[in-house]
Amino acid sequence: DTEVTQTPKHLVMGMTNKKSLKCEQHMGHRAMYWYKQKAKKPPELMFVYSYEKLSINESVPSRFSPECPNSSLLNLHLHALQPEDSALYLCASSQSRDRAGNTIYFGEGSWLTVV
Amino acid sequence: RKEVEQDPGPFNVPEGATVAFNCTYSNSASQSFFWYRQDCRKEPKLLMSVYSSGNEDGRFTAQLNRASQYISLLIRDSKLSDSATYLCVVNTNAGKSTFGDGTTLTVKP
Numbered sequence: 001d002t003e004v005t006q007t008p009k010h011l012v013m014g015m016t017n018k019k020s021l022k023c024e025q026h027m028g029h030r031a032m033y034w035y036k037q038k039a040k041k042p043p044e045l046m047f048v049y050s051y052e053k054l055s056i057n058e059s060v061p062s063r064f065s066p067e068c069p070n071s072s073l074l075n076l077h078l079h080a081l082q083p084e085d086s087a088l089y090l091c092a093s094s095q096s097r098d099r100a101g102n103t104i105y106f107g108e109g110s111w112l113t114v115v
Numbered sequence: 116r117k118e119v120e121q122d123p124g125p126f127n128v129p130e131g132a133t134v135a136f137n138c139t140y141s142n143s144a145s146q147s148f149f150w151y152r153q154d155c156r157k158e159p160k161l162l163m164s165v166y167s168s169g170n171e172d173g174r175f176t177a178q179l180n181r182a183s184q185y186i187s188l189l190i191r192d193s194k195l196s197d198s199a200t201y202l203c204v205v206n207t208n209a210g211k212s213t214f215g216d217g218t219t220l221t222v223k224p
Contacts, residue, residue, distance in 0.1 A: 042202055042214035043159065090158055103149065104204075104212060106158040 003027050004107035006091050012113045013081065021076040021110045023091030031097040032074040033104065034066060035090040043090055043106075049074060050097040081114045088112075118142055119205050121215035129223055132193045136218045138203030139185040148179055148186045151202040153217065159202055162188075193222045 004025045013019045023032065031050050035043035048056035049068040057066075063085075065077040074091055088109045094102040121138045128134050140148075148165035163170065165177040165186050176189040186205075190197055203215035 042216050045212070088156075102147075102206070103161055103164065106160070109158050 004091055004093055004105055006089075006107035006110050008110060009108065010111045010113075012115060013078065014115055015081060015083070017081075018077070018079045020078065021089055021091075021112070023074040023076075023107055024072055025091075025093040025105075025107075026072060027093060027105070028071075029093035029095055029105075030071060031094045031102070032068065033090075033092040033094075034064075034074070034076050035092060035106075037088040037090055037109070047076075048097055055097060078112070081112075083114050086113045116141055117216075118213045119203055119215040121201075121203050121218050123216075123218070125219040125221060127221045127223060128193055130193055130195060132222075133189065133191050134193060134220060135190075136188045136201055136203075136220075137185055138187070138205075138215050139183075140205045140213075141184070142205070142207060142213075143184065144207055145184075145205045147206040148177075149204040149206075150175075150177060150186075150188050151204055153200045153202055155199075162201070190220075193220075195222050195224065198222045 007022045033048050034046040037043045045058050046060045047066045052068045063080045067075040090109045091107040092104045094104045119140050150162040151159040152162045153159040163177050165179045167179050169178045174191045178187045198221050200217040200219045202217045205213050
């Protein structure tokens with residue numbers, strides 16, 4: 001079983017809604033990630049937090065807003081999304097961002113459908 | 116050219132077959148290498164790290180060739196449960212992880 005937990009597992013939202021995806025890990029990892037994955041494609045990096053600070057934003061539209069309240073929690077706030085934003089959103093963590101040998105551990109993902 | 120390229124697949128093999136996947140990377144500064152497995156509608160899970168000396172875990176063997184900048188995954192005695200997409204992941208020394216597009220394996224009875 002994964003040690004990165006994500007909620008909700010499934011989310012359907014309208015284009016005017018505001019919702020949030022949540023992620024939690026208790027492995028003491030100091031780097032946390034959001035990835036987006038479309039069908040038959042690899043995970044695509046969105047954001048990286050290192051020691052609770054945003055260190056990478058891969059030019060993600062502002063309708064996605066990440067937040068890291070503490071070292072164990074990572075949120076992704078969603079507002080005014082488009083149908084093409086429908087995808088699997090994966091949270092992940094690793095010991096730290098800067099070590100090349102770090103293994104990334106993924107949560108089970110949140111399936112998002114924008115209608 | 117993509118930073119990480121994998122055999123496009125799909126690979127369809129009978130149970131008991133041996134199958135090998137290759138992955139090439141373009142960044143010579145890449146430091147660490149992994150194979151992940153992803154089942155349909157599930158998250159990627161670490162299968163194995165890949166070390167310069169090569170490493171084996173049961174029926175799975177991973178190799179790294181730094182000179183030619185490729186890694187490989189060999190699966191012996193394929194099982195039905197090995198059917199999945201296999202993702203090659205390459206990390207730079209800045210900690211950036213780059214995923215290959217994945218290779219789909221179907222093992223048939």
